[in-house]
Amino acid sequence: MRLNHRLILALDVTDPxxxxxxxxxxxxxxxxxxxxxxxxxxxxxxxxxxxSKTDYVLCDFKIADIPNTNRLIVEQAVDAGASGIICHxxxxxxxxxxxxxxxxxxxxxxxxxxSHPGGxxxxxxxxxxxxxxxxxxxxxxxxxxxxxxxxxRALRAIIGRxxxxxxxxxxxxxxxxxxxxxxxxxxxxxxxxxxxxxPAEAAKAIVGEIRSIVSR
Amino acid sequence: MRLNHRLILALDVTDPxxxxxxxxxxxxxxxxxxxxxxxxxxxxxxxxxxxSKTDYVLCDFKIADIPNTNRLIVEQAVDAGASGIICHxxxxxxxxxxxxxxxxxxxxxxxxxxSHPGGxxxxxxxxxxxxxxxxxxxxxxxxxxxxxxxxxRALRAIIGRxxxxxxxxxxxxxxxxxxxxxxxxxxxxxxxxxxxxxPAEAAKAIVGEIRSIVSR
Numbered sequence: 001m002r003l004n005h006r007l008i009l010a011l012d013v014t015d016p017x018x019x020x021x022x023x024x025x026x027x028x029x030x031x032x033x034x035x036x037x038x039x040x041x042x043x044x045x046x047x048x049x050x051x052s053k054t055d056y057v058l059c060d061f062k063i064a065d066i067p068n069t070n071r072l073i074v075e076q077a078v079d080a081g082a083s084g085i086i087c088h089x090x091x092x093x094x095x096x097x098x099x100x101x102x103x104x105x106x107x108x109x110x111x112x113x114x115s116h117p118g119g120x121x122x123x124x125x126x127x128x129x130x131x132x133x134x135x136x137x138x139x140x141x142x143x144x145x146x147x148x149x150x151x152x153r154a155l156r157a158i159i160g161r162x163x164x165x166x167x168x169x170x171x172x173x174x175x176x177x178x179x180x181x182x183x184x185x186x187x188x189x190x191x192x193x194x195x196x197x198x199p200a201e202a203a204k205a206i207v208g209e210i211r212s213i214v215s216r
Numbered sequence: 217m218r219l220n221h222r223l224i225l226a227l228d229v230t231d232p233x234x235x236x237x238x239x240x241x242x243x244x245x246x247x248x249x250x251x252x253x254x255x256x257x258x259x260x261x262x263x264x265x266x267x268s269k270t271d272y273v274l275c276d277f278k279i280a281d282i283p284n285t286n287r288l289i290v291e292q293a294v295d296a297g298a299s300g301i302i303c304h305x306x307x308x309x310x311x312x313x314x315x316x317x318x319x320x321x322x323x324x325x326x327x328x329x330x331s332h333p334g335g336x337x338x339x340x341x342x343x344x345x346x347x348x349x350x351x352x353x354x355x356x357x358x359x360x361x362x363x364x365x366x367x368x369r370a371l372r373a374i375i376g377r378x379x380x381x382x383x384x385x386x387x388x389x390x391x392x393x394x395x396x397x398x399x400x401x402x403x404x405x406x407x408x409x410x411x412x413x414x415p416a417e418a419a420k421a422i423v424g425e426i427r428s429i430v431s432r
Contacts, residue, residue, distance in 0.1 A: 036281070038288035041293070044261075064280045073253050092336070093334055114307065115282065122307075
């Protein structure tokens with residue numbers, strides 16, 4: 001994924017019209033938009049088709065099925081215009097590899113550690129192993145929590161130059177500059193942008209905060 | 217879930233028209249149909265709306281997100297007619313509980329162990345713990361692999377009278393009667409039915425095999 005602003009907008013809304021409108025307002029300040037199942041259930045693949053005309057669309061489907069089903073999901077998402085897709089790592093290397101194979105050049109990001117409390121109960125115990133899986137299958141990178149910069153730092157040491165995208169900035173408590181300083185390539189921000197009175201200004205402020213700590 | 221035939225048809229096809237047609241042919245011999253993301257991506261929520269008019273629809277979404285996103289997915293599925301939904305257990309108890317709370321009486325089945333090789337690498341190590349999570353949050357039951365009857369037996373000992381649905385019969389190598397004998401309440405079968413020359417007869421034969429070993 002080409003990163004200029006180091007910021008991705010999480011379109012965690014369920015109204016397709018609002019999603020498209022928000023993407024348009026914030027576009028000058030972000031590198032892409034992240035779209036999840038709630039929005040795609042509401043708007044169908046047409047949401048991906050529309051957004052992908054103007055934006056890098058990262059499908060946050062947290063795919064976690066057997067290899068053949070993963071393949072079928074990725075194929076449809078990429079056909080509809082997705083530039084990237086997020087899959088879970090804990091379902092095993094074969095399932096992750098199936099996503100990479102089906103993506104035909106689109107980026108696959110492997111979710112290795114989640115930001116909510118329940119994410120620490122089981123799956124996060126394997127985060128380092130899953131980062132190694134991402135490297136082995138030649139994924140574009142991993143997803144790791146901005147709420148835990150020390151974990152971003154530890155995972156950076158494992159995956160070398162692959163990309164780290166870090167959600168959890170803003171409403172969940174993470175700070176963009178801290179996640180970037182810890183080694184994230186970009187942060188993913190939702191509510192702190194789209195619930196702001198002026199979403200474009202909110203995005204611009206986050207980009208400014210990031211630029212204040214990195215030489216470009 | 218009300219089980220009479222102890223058989224659920226996995227509609228693992230991506231053509232909505234074919235899915236609806238198959239469901240109609242097999243209906244007299246199954247207790248419901250299982251629908252996954254590939255079909256819903258292709259047909260949208262309308263597939264759920266159509267099938268749920270005549271069938272118990274189990275949404276095999278393998279939901280594996282943070283609690284709030286899980287909630288949004290379950291709400292939309294149930295609103296569109298889903299009678300049951302499958303979520304992953306490994307994302308933690310809070311995420312599973314969010315599904316149960318959002319289901320408003322619809323059945324939530326917790327996937328605790330998968331049937332493909334990669335499923336054994338990480339997630340299956342916690343299958344017993346995840347079955348306990350399912351019991352604690354008062355889920356309808358769990359999903360466990362028909363390909364490993366000894367695992368179904370071990371999980372049955374943990375979850376008491378909650379339901380166990382077992383996929384993996386037929387193409388993946390599991391045998392319906394063995395899964396039922398090990399403690400599964402129903403088996404989930406896809407290709408062995410819908411790729412048969414006569415899907416209804418194939419389903420009927422599986423029901424006959426199950427009835428041969430259980431007193432009803």
